[in-house]
Structure formats: C-alpha cells, structure tokens
Amino acid sequence: MTAQGITRRHYQPEPVGATKLNEVEAAPFRLEPGMVVVGILGFLTVMGVAAGLARLLIGLGGTTALSDSTSWGIWIGFDFALIAFSGAAFTMAAVVHIFHLHQFQPVLRPALLAGFLGYTAVLVLLLLDLGRPDRFYNFLLYWNLHSPLFEICCCVLLYTTVLVLEVAPDFLEKFGWTKVRRFVLWLMAPVTVLGVTLSTLHQSTLGTLYLNMPHRVSALWWTPMLPILFFTSAVMAGLAMAIVAYRTAVRIHQSPEETKVIQGLMVGIGGVTLVYLAVRVGALINNGELFNLDWSAMRTWLATIEIVLGALVPATICLVPAWRRRPTLQWVAPLLILAGVLMNRFNATLASQTAPVAGSAYIPSMMEWMSTIGILAMAALAWYICVRWLVRFDGSHEAH
Amino acid sequence: MTDSIHLGALPENVDMTCPLMSRRTFLKGIAAGAGALAVTAAAGGGAIASTGPVDPNAMAMLVDLTRCTGCNSCALACKSTNERAEPTTIPTKIDANAYSFVDVREVSDVHGAPLKVFVKRQCMNCVDPACVSACTVGALTKEPGGPVVYESSKCIGCRYCQYACPYGVPAYDWDNPLGLIHKCEMCADRQAEGDEPACAEACPNGAIRFGKRSMLLAEAKATIASNTGRYVNHVYGEHEAGGASVLYIGPVPFAALGFPVLGDETITHHGESVMRKTPIVALTMASLAAAMQFMTGRRAKHAHGEFVAAVEQSADVSNRTASGDHS
Incomplete structure (x- = not known):
C-alpha cells in the first residue's frame, strides 16, 4: 500500500494550514497504487451499501441465512471482533494521554482514526442486524440494567461520542478552527479518562453477554472469567491494530518507521497476552476440559488454533527481543493477534454454540458477506483518506 | 419477595431490596459522588440473588405426559387465541406462527418396549427468566402471577432472548421486514379475565391442568407416589434453571424426551452478579x-x-x- 506517486515528504516544519491535497493535486497525473486502493475499496463499499439496502427493504428472512437456532451470524461475529480491534483508540489514548508515554505519539492518530471509523462500522453492522432498525433508539427510552446488551449499547453510543471529540482536533486543525480546537484540547484529559472507563465497561461486558448462555456455549469457551478474557483480548487486539495502522500509515506517507515504538507496543502486547493466556488456560483446567480434550471434535481444533496461533505464538514473538526487532515478525505478531481475536469472537458467537432446539446449519448468505465486506471496506477507505489527509509524521502533532 | 424478579425497566417495577437496580442509583453512580460509592459498595457487598421464593399465589400448568393422546386440540386452540395464520394447520415446531406444538417422541419404556410419548411444548414461563434478564430494552417482563409477557412495542429485534433461553422458545418473525419476537405468554390476558390458558381449556383428556403452582406441585408429587411404575420420580420444571411455571410429569426420564438437562441454579445469576458490579468497575477505572x-x-x-x-x-x-x- 505504498503511494509512489506522492513526493516524499521531508521533516521540515510545514506551515500550518498547508494541505497535502495541494501537493497531490500539483503532481502530474498517473495511476498510482493509492488510486487502485481507493477504487477497489470504493467498489466494495457501493456493493455493500446495495446489499445493506436490500436487507432493510426485504427483511432478515429473505436476505440472510439466520434462523431461530442461529439468529446471530457473521454480522455479530465481525461486529464483536471490530469492537475489540477498535480498542486501538482507547489503548493508545491511555498510553499517550494517561501514562504520558509521549514516544508513542506517532501511533496515536492512525489508531484514533481506526478506532473511530471502526466503531462507526460497528454501528452500521448493528443496525443491519437489528430486527427493528427503525427503533434503534429504544434502548435510550427503556432501560434494563440487568442486560449486558443494554450496557453495551449505552457505552458504545457514549464512547463513539468520545471518539468524535478525540479525533476532532485533527479535523479542526485542517479547517483552521483554532478556538474550537483549543476548547476540545482543553477537554481532552477528562475525555480520555471517560473513554478508557467506557471502553473497560463495554469491552468486558461483551464477555458478560455470553454468561447468560451457559446452556449453549461449549465449556471450551464458557467460563465466569469471560468478562476478563474479553477485556484483556481487546487490549491485545487494540495494541495490535495500533501497530498495523501505524505501519500502514507510515507506508502511505513513505516515511521512515520508528522501530522502537513498534517494539514498545509489542512488549505491551506480549505482557497482556500472557495474562490472557493464564486466565484462558486456567479456565480450561477449572472446567475440566484441558485434560479431556476430544480431538475428534472440530471445536477442540478451533479452540487450539485460536489459543496457540492467535495468542501463544504472537506473545512469544513479542517477548523475545531478537524476534521483535525483525520487521517481518513485526507484521506477523500483530496480525496473528488480530486473527486470533477475530477467531475467538466468531467461535464464541457461532462455533461454540449448540442451540437447545436444533435447526438447519448456518451458512452465511451472499448478502451477509457483501454487506459485511462493504461496510469494512467503507471504514478502510475512510481511514485511508483521513490518514493521507490528516496524519503527518514530522513531529508537528506534538501540540495534540 | 417476588418483586425481586422484576427488572428496573419501569419505575414501578424497581426492586427496592437491591438499590443498584434503580435508575436513580445508577445515575448517581455515573455522577461518581462519594455517596454513590458508598451505596454501590454496600450493595455490592450484600449482593442479592434475583430469585426469591416463588409467589405463593403464582399460577402454573401441570402437563401429565401419560394422559396426552396427541390430538393437538391445545396447539390449535393456542394458534386461534393468539390469532396466528392458518389456524387449522397442526404445527410441528415453535415459531413465529405457533407458540406451542405437540412433539411426538418415540422412546423405550422402562421394560424396553417401544413407547410413543406426546410432549406439548411451549414457553416454560420461568420463575427467574433468563430472557427477561437479557432483554436489552426490558420488553420481556415476569408477572408475579406466573406469565412472562412480551411488550412488542419496546422490542428492537436484537434476538438476545433467543440466546438466553435454555429451552429455545422465543421465535423471531423472519419473513417480516419489521419482524418481532413471538412467544407463549401463558395467556396472560385470558388469566387477567379469570380464564384458563387456551391450551388447558382445550385439552379433552385432562393432560394440562391449570392452577396454583404450589397446589399443582403437591398434586404432581401425589400422582407420582400413588401410581408406582407409571411415572419417573421427577417433576420437570420444579427446580430446572430456578423453576418454571409449566410443570411436567412423565413415564420416562425427561432427557430422553428432548428436555434440556438443567441445574437448579438460575441462568441469570452468572450475568447479573457481574452486571451488578458495573458502577464499581466504572468508578474504580475512572x-x-x-x-x-x-x-x-x-x-x-x-x-x-x-x-x-x-x-x-x-x-x-x-x-x-x-x-x-x-x-
């Protein structure tokens, strides 16, 4: 994803207000990789919007493979994984604005943008999945404080507002609205604390959600520790997403990478993943599963792949200094973490479940895939444009 | 104490035994005052399980599987009273168009001889319903008298109730672009007018009895005791997942008839004990x-x-x- 057509930017102070777009426009036209990326993502987005509209008009029965026995499908799987990936925003906000580790500043903007656009995609996916999208606001009117999903809805709504405030300074800077920007920056300290609190709540409550299904979820996944597992894996996935976003953004701008920053984040991932693994394996021992694994069952393999390839291997890469210095493994480790968390959310939602009354097997429909891929492409496209437009790696973001 | 079954969705339903569950206290927690911290700490320390003893006046149904002949009168009466489409077609599963059906099970009796058992299935109207605990918008509520009722105007169609229910009961109307959840409400509206649920009224064999839960339980146990060999010694629904408003007695172990094997503890206690800690987690983290x-x-x-x-x-x-x- 390199944009060779763009003039390489050097680290000279740039006058505030001078936009990158001017520079891009000034260059002579030629087909650059960036345009191909925009073209492909744009096509997928249009396809996804069409599929999404069809679902809204026709209804769930005609467009999805969902049934009374499997009534949550890939929309929910991707949704829950995307919430964890979007943990990039709260983890990096905590690193930079709560722990004040300013060497990680360059990672913050791409991560905040990824988080904000991730949550936007989450909301769109959720709206498609709701049986009554026209009543989405009902959770504001009718409260059920026992319901994990009620808490998640409230937190996601509030946290998306927090994310708007967190990414606002970047946009306001572009628009030259200095006074408003200064006001938002003044709010930033309490807003960051609020964002971290809301994230802790809903990331863990996504685990609590499954506590109400002890009869459905296999003991390979179900444990009273689910809230803790969901929270720690969101931190893992968030930091991994931050690395991927940062390394991609650096390539978009053809800037040199700060390998120490990446390594620092990898140490964080390694530590958190060890905690996650301890709780995960501890729960398997406690459930009496670990020493009674049934290798003829698909679930055993899925759980093993998820734990070994999605957590154990990347944690090892992150914690061995010689390995985490290698640029290739700096891609491998975070991508394995993301794949592992994606798999975990899918397993919890689909593979681990046995419905009390068996129904037909769930094979996602074309419409479900198209809308999911389209919405993810839309978020990726928006992120790409924002990163090209807003992000700089020349140190001028220090005021933030 | 049955008040504690209710959720804090409506002000009049607020359970005062557990201050955390009221909207006002929740807001106080959000406001992060020192007073709220004290309230939450006190409530967290003395966490109360949301299941109380069953209301002595709660109504229930007792289904005697040995008496059912599979005539389907109940299932058709159910369709008719709930104004479902095709009221004369015998349903074969629970879905948005049929809130109950008669499941035909071919098993072996205690002597190994083949036995056909007709199992009427519908919502169990649990004592501490997991669907009620899970529902995002509190559209499902437990009435003290027994029924678990559904207020369709609140529902957002998230379908979490389908995942929380251990019996696989709530059904979604998939063919409707603005689909909703459907389930048996133990004919709460008929009960309010002093009538029996439609299925109990329709049964020609006395296989579905309607009455006070406490009396039906005593009757079920007496029936089992006085008919040695005819029944297994188990009233299904007495303790399952905290108990239900529909009780079954039958000729073979219930697991063989497709009844889920559930412990005595409620489904809800795992999730609710965590949800109760929400204000503490929020304040600590902040x-x-x-x-x-x-x-x-x-x-x-x-x-x-x-x-x-x-x-x-x-x-x-x-x-x-x-x-x-x-x-």
Whole structure:
C-alpha cells in the first residue's frame, strides 16, 4: 500500500494550514497504487451499501441465512471482533494521554482514526442486524440494567461520542478552527479518562453477554472469567491494530518507521497476552476440559488454533527481543493477534454454540458477506483518506 | 419477595431490596459522588440473588405426559387465541406462527418396549427468566402471577432472548421486514379475565391442568407416589434453571424426551452478579485512570519539554526516537 506517486515528504516544519491535497493535486497525473486502493475499496463499499439496502427493504428472512437456532451470524461475529480491534483508540489514548508515554505519539492518530471509523462500522453492522432498525433508539427510552446488551449499547453510543471529540482536533486543525480546537484540547484529559472507563465497561461486558448462555456455549469457551478474557483480548487486539495502522500509515506517507515504538507496543502486547493466556488456560483446567480434550471434535481444533496461533505464538514473538526487532515478525505478531481475536469472537458467537432446539446449519448468505465486506471496506477507505489527509509524521502533532 | 424478579425497566417495577437496580442509583453512580460509592459498595457487598421464593399465589400448568393422546386440540386452540395464520394447520415446531406444538417422541419404556410419548411444548414461563434478564430494552417482563409477557412495542429485534433461553422458545418473525419476537405468554390476558390458558381449556383428556403452582406441585408429587411404575420420580420444571411455571410429569426420564438437562441454579445469576458490579468497575477505572494521568503528567512535563525541543531541533526521525526514550 505504498503511494509512489506522492513526493516524499521531508521533516521540515510545514506551515500550518498547508494541505497535502495541494501537493497531490500539483503532481502530474498517473495511476498510482493509492488510486487502485481507493477504487477497489470504493467498489466494495457501493456493493455493500446495495446489499445493506436490500436487507432493510426485504427483511432478515429473505436476505440472510439466520434462523431461530442461529439468529446471530457473521454480522455479530465481525461486529464483536471490530469492537475489540477498535480498542486501538482507547489503548493508545491511555498510553499517550494517561501514562504520558509521549514516544508513542506517532501511533496515536492512525489508531484514533481506526478506532473511530471502526466503531462507526460497528454501528452500521448493528443496525443491519437489528430486527427493528427503525427503533434503534429504544434502548435510550427503556432501560434494563440487568442486560449486558443494554450496557453495551449505552457505552458504545457514549464512547463513539468520545471518539468524535478525540479525533476532532485533527479535523479542526485542517479547517483552521483554532478556538474550537483549543476548547476540545482543553477537554481532552477528562475525555480520555471517560473513554478508557467506557471502553473497560463495554469491552468486558461483551464477555458478560455470553454468561447468560451457559446452556449453549461449549465449556471450551464458557467460563465466569469471560468478562476478563474479553477485556484483556481487546487490549491485545487494540495494541495490535495500533501497530498495523501505524505501519500502514507510515507506508502511505513513505516515511521512515520508528522501530522502537513498534517494539514498545509489542512488549505491551506480549505482557497482556500472557495474562490472557493464564486466565484462558486456567479456565480450561477449572472446567475440566484441558485434560479431556476430544480431538475428534472440530471445536477442540478451533479452540487450539485460536489459543496457540492467535495468542501463544504472537506473545512469544513479542517477548523475545531478537524476534521483535525483525520487521517481518513485526507484521506477523500483530496480525496473528488480530486473527486470533477475530477467531475467538466468531467461535464464541457461532462455533461454540449448540442451540437447545436444533435447526438447519448456518451458512452465511451472499448478502451477509457483501454487506459485511462493504461496510469494512467503507471504514478502510475512510481511514485511508483521513490518514493521507490528516496524519503527518514530522513531529508537528506534538501540540495534540 | 417476588418483586425481586422484576427488572428496573419501569419505575414501578424497581426492586427496592437491591438499590443498584434503580435508575436513580445508577445515575448517581455515573455522577461518581462519594455517596454513590458508598451505596454501590454496600450493595455490592450484600449482593442479592434475583430469585426469591416463588409467589405463593403464582399460577402454573401441570402437563401429565401419560394422559396426552396427541390430538393437538391445545396447539390449535393456542394458534386461534393468539390469532396466528392458518389456524387449522397442526404445527410441528415453535415459531413465529405457533407458540406451542405437540412433539411426538418415540422412546423405550422402562421394560424396553417401544413407547410413543406426546410432549406439548411451549414457553416454560420461568420463575427467574433468563430472557427477561437479557432483554436489552426490558420488553420481556415476569408477572408475579406466573406469565412472562412480551411488550412488542419496546422490542428492537436484537434476538438476545433467543440466546438466553435454555429451552429455545422465543421465535423471531423472519419473513417480516419489521419482524418481532413471538412467544407463549401463558395467556396472560385470558388469566387477567379469570380464564384458563387456551391450551388447558382445550385439552379433552385432562393432560394440562391449570392452577396454583404450589397446589399443582403437591398434586404432581401425589400422582407420582400413588401410581408406582407409571411415572419417573421427577417433576420437570420444579427446580430446572430456578423453576418454571409449566410443570411436567412423565413415564420416562425427561432427557430422553428432548428436555434440556438443567441445574437448579438460575441462568441469570452468572450475568447479573457481574452486571451488578458495573458502577464499581466504572468508578474504580475512572479514579485509577485520573490518578495515573495526574501523576505521570507531572512527571512527564519536564521530559516532554525536552522531547518537544529535540523534535524542533531535529530534522531526522531517528534522532527523535532517541530523545523520546527519556520521557
């Protein structure tokens, strides 16, 4: 994803207000990789919007493979994984604005943008999945404080507002609205604390959600520790997403990478993943599963792949200094973490479940895939444009 | 104590035995006052399980599987009273168009001889319903008299109730672009008018009895005791997942008839014990983050100044990384 057509930017102070777009426009036209990326993502987005509209008009029965026995499908799987990936925003906000580790500043903007656009995609996916999208606001009117999903809805709504405030300074800077920007920056300290609190709540409550299904979820996944597992894996996935976003953004701008920053984040991932693994394996021992694994069952393999390839291997890469210095493994480790968390959310939602009354097997429909891929492409496209437009790696973001 | 079954969705349903469950207290918690901290700490310490003893006046149904002949009168009466489509077609499963059906099970009796058992299935109207605990918008509520009722105007169609229910009962109307959940409500509206549920009224064989739960339980146990060999010694629904408003007695173990094997503890207690800690988690996290921000902020100020100066001096990123290590 390199944009060779763009003039390489050097680290000279740039006058505030001078936009990158001017520079891009000034260059002579030629087909650059960036345009191909925009073209492909744009096509997928249009396809996804069409599929999404069809679902809204026709209804769930005609467009999805969902049934009374499997009534949550890939929309929910991707949704829950995307919430964890979007943990990039709260983890990096905590690193930079709560722990004040300013060497990680360059990672913050791409991560905040990824988080904000991730949550936007989450909301769109959720709206498609709701049986009554026209009543989405009902959770504001009718409260059920026992319901994990009620808490998640409230937190996601509030946290998306927090994310708007967190990414606002970047946009306001572009628009030259200095006074408003200064006001938002003044709010930033309490807003960051609020964002971290809301994230802790809903990331863990996504685990609590499954506590109400002890009869459905296999003991390979179900444990009273689910809230803790969901929270720690969101931190893992968030930091991994931050690395991927940062390394991609650096390539978009053809800037040199700060390998120490990446390594620092990898140490964080390694530590958190060890905690996650301890709780995960501890729960398997406690459930009496670990020493009674049934290798003829698909679930055993899925759980093993998820734990070994999605957590154990990347944690090892992150914690061995010689390995985490290698640029290739700096891609491998975070991508394995993301794949592992994606798999975990899918397993919890689909593979681990046995419905009390068996129904037909769930094979996602074309419409479900198209809308999911389209919405993810839309978020990726928006992120790409924002990163090209807003992000700089020349140190001028220090005021933030 | 049956009040504690209710959720805090409506002000009149607020369970005063557990202050955390009221909207006002929740807001206080959000406001993060010292008073709220005390309230939450007290409530968290004395967490109360949401299952109380069953209301002595709660109504229930007793289904005697040995008496059912599979005539389907109940299932058709159910369709008709709930105004479902095709009221004369015998349903074969629970779905949005049929809130109950008669499941035909071919099993072996205690002597190994083949036995056909007709099992009427519908919502169990649990004592502590998991669907009620799970429902995002509190559209499902437990009435003290027994029924678990559904207020369709609140429902957003999230379908979490389908995942929480251990019996696989709530059904979604998939063919409707604005589909809703459908389930048996134990004919709450008929009960309010002093009538029996339609299925109990329709049964010609006395296989479905309607009455006070406590009396039906006593009757079920007496029936089992006085008919040795005819029944297994188990009233299904007495204790399952905290108990249900529909009780079954039958000729073979219930697991063989497709009844889920459930423990005595409620489904809801796992999730609710965590949900009850929400204000404590929020306050702890917010205070820790704020304290950390304040402390590291003071420490980082000096290093940060150095860092910015270094960035300004340096045109090269690699130099900047080195200075960044100080902060």
